[in-house]
Amino acid sequence: MLLFRELNRSKCKTYLVACERTREALLIDPVKEHVARYLAFLGYHRLTLNALVDTHTHADHPTGAFLLKDLTDARLIMHRRAPVPAVTEHVEQGDMIAVGDLRLQVFHTPGHTPDSMSLYVGDRVFTGDVLLIGGTGRADFAGGDAGIQYDSITKKLFTLPEETLVYPAHDYRGNTSSTIGQEKRHNPRIAGRTRAQYVELMASLKFPMPDKIQEVLQPNQSAIEDDKANFPGLSELNRVRQLSADEVSRLLASANPPLIVDVREPGEYNGELGHIPGSVLIPLRELAGRAAELEAQRNHKIVAVCRSGVRSTTAAAILEGLGYESVYNLKEGMVDWNDRKLAVER
Numbered sequence: 290m291l292l293f294r295e296l297n298r299s300k301c302k303t304y305l306v307a308c309e310r311t312r313e314a315l316l317i318d319p320v321k322e323h324v325a326r327y328l329a330f331l332g333y334h335r336l337t338l339n340a341l342v343d344t345h346t347h348a349d350h351p352t353g354a355f356l357l358k359d360l361t362d363a364r365l366i367m368h369r370r371a372p373v374p375a376v377t378e379h380v381e382q383g384d385m386i387a388v389g390d391l392r393l394q395v396f397h398t399p400g401h402t403p404d405s406m407s408l409y410v411g412d413r414v415f416t417g418d419v420l421l422i423g424g425t426g427r428a429d430f431a432g433g434d435a436g437i438q439y440d441s442i443t444k445k446l447f448t449l450p451e452e453t454l455v456y457p458a459h460d461y462r463g464n465t466s467s468t469i470g471q472e473k474r475h476n477p478r479i480a481g482r483t484r485a486q487y488v489e490l491m492a493s494l495k496f497p498m499p500d501k502i503q504e505v506l507q508p509n510q511s512a513i514e515d516d517k518a519n520f521p522g523l524s525e526l527n528r529v530r531q532l533s534a535d536e537v538s539r540l541l542a543s544a545n546p547p548l549i550v551d552v553r554e555p556g557e558y559n560g561e562l563g564h565i566p567g568s569v570l571i572p573l574r575e576l577a578g579r580a581a582e583l584e585a586q587r588n589h590k591i592v593a594v595c596r597s598g599v600r601s602t603t604a605a606a607i608l609e610g611l612g613y614e615s616v617y618n619l620k621e622g623m624v625d626w627n628d629r630k631l632a633v634e635r
């Protein structure tokens with residue numbers, strides 16, 4: 290009852306999973322340059338695209354999910370920690386994604402990125418870039434954390450039955466699949482290593498930054514592609530000062546509270562996560578053009594806020610670039626603010 294195909298035939302994997310009875314399909318990690326191929330495949334096999342899933346925010350290729358969503362009206366599903374506003378359904382650990390008669394179980398497996406998830410259906414698991422065949426995804430940028438990645442792999446993925454087939458988002462050695470049992474015993478990064486040893490190993494690997502990382506990451510995180518000239522580079526982003534939700538909450542209660550600048554889209558500002566009382570809304574795409582509205586606050590503390598803290602890091606770097614000296618970012622955004630049950634307006 291499960292139709293399955295890898296569609297790219299390259300190092301970067303896109304999986305199609307479909308229900309044989311209803312002919313509804315789900316695409317996992319579509320790549321933008323192959324969108325026409327996917328649509329041709331779906332049409333040839335008389336499949337309807339029901340849903341798109343990005344297992345995480347990709348830094349190495351432009352996602353095909355936005356374009357496919359526009360062209361087909363399929364749902365775009367990502368983990369709730371995903372920063373991009375184009376997502377139509379957010380999922381969390383334990384949720385089920387239904388496609389025809391298929392049920393895909395969501396495992397939140399952060400570590401490569403905070404929004405990484407794996408999908409378990411039938412005899413197989415799609416592991417994104419967290420667990421690779423004989424390897425693991427890098428954990429040194431875009432919110433990665435090697436220790437958290439070790440926990441995701443050993444405490445979540447390795448609890449699946451040994452014979453479960455493993456399908457990662459990348460493979461650089463020409464493999465197509467593995468099993469949980471094989472990875473448990475033979476994965477050279479994980480097998481026989483403690484958490485501390487794994488963290489040490491990952492820190493010792495000096496990965497080169499992928500080509501064009503910022504050019505790819507920025508649109509995948511924010512769905513804004515038209516204004517690259519105004520966007521800061523990686524080194525500016527890395528300099529942005531981060532404040533936790535509790536730190537921002539304490540500042541708001543102080544005698545000299547900061548100005549909260551929320552850079553999400555209006556629908557998100559008034560949506561399920563709400564917004565911080567007293568915040569002003571200036572969507573990221575409008576920020577450079579509307580920065581004059583903040584002129585009176587130039588000597589004031591400003592805290593940039595978005596869904597998960599990614600777009601707002603870009604916003605903070607833009608404001609710093611415009612000469613605002615006291616700019617901070619709300620780390621992990623309104624998702625974490627809500628998790629901590631801090632005050633919101635809806």
Ligand SMILES: [Fe+2]
Nearest residue numbers: 346347348418
């Ligand atoms: Fe990745």
